[in-house]
Each structure stands twice: as C-alpha cells, then as structure tokens.
Amino acid sequence: MALLTLTDAKAHLNVTTEADNDLITAKLAAASDWVAAYTGAQITEATPARVNEAILMLTGHLFANREATLIGLSAEQLPFGLLDMLSDYRGWCA
DSSP, rough: OOOOHHHHHHHHHTTSSTTTTTHHHHHHHHHHHHHHHTTTTTOOOOHHHHHHHHHHHHHHHHOOSSSSSSSSSSOOTTOOHHHHHHHHGGGOOO
16 A cells, blocks of 8 residues: 555545645644554555554544543544554564
8 A cells, every 4th residue: 555645634534625735744744653653663655554544543633633632522432443453563662
C-alpha cells in the first residue's frame, strides 16, 4: 500500500472542500509520527493496511477534537480502536 496522502485523509474524513487542506495535512503528519513512535517502525510504502487505518483513525480524532478536553460529553473507548489496530505491530524493547 502506498503512503497515505491528503486525498486519502480527506476521503476518510468525508471532506470535499479545500478549506482545511493545510490542517488535515498537519493532522495526518502528526498521526503518522505518533504511530511510528508507538510502533517503533517507520511508515513506508510497505506499511500494512491495518496500520494505515490506525493512522487515518488518529487523523480523524485529531481533526475532530482539536483540544485535549471534552466538556459536557462522555467519552468511552470503542472496541477494536486505535491501540487494538496497532497491537501486533508494536515493537517492544528488552
């Protein structure tokens, strides 16, 4: 699978306008960096689809939730979420 692009992220986010291109690009880069750090692996052309899906999930979260807090809402972890998607790819140090 190819590296994720702005077009991939916009399709995942269901965004059709150009207004947020810079913001989405920044969120995609941040999500890719976070996943690379979490797994201990570089994001390359050979990155598995499940890891790319986790990057898109995190990109969507960062785009929709631009602050670290929620007020007046209840937040719960969804099954088969981001960390579950990455669990098999996480590198562990001895």
